Amino acid sequence: MQDKYQAQKEYAKRNIKKIGCSFQKDFVDEFKIACKGLGISQSEVIKKAMIETIDKYKNQM
Template sequence: MTEFNENEYKREWRKENMKAVRASFKNDFVDQFKDACKILGISQADAIREAMYNTIQKADEIRKK
């Protein structure tokens, strides 16, 4: 019987269930975004997730019409 390898399990789970979203922006814009997140006390991931969620909601509203 083989031992459970937690790291391998996590790696496989991420591979099957997660996707990355990538974008490149000018340095000043990224620096402003990072600073804004710090001021708001939110992570960059949370800010991006909220923007993605809002975009999905807007698209869903259009689909329903």
């Protein structure tokens, strides 16, 4: 039987890229609490920061 998630895996392989970073445990825990308290996802905050950085770069060109 073919893996029922095969199409998702293939899409992710072609279109998704992961980034990684490491911070002190207390800092990460505080970030998680802040995001939860604000009702926003961690990935939402990170994506917004990435978009702002890209826009800042493009605007300086």
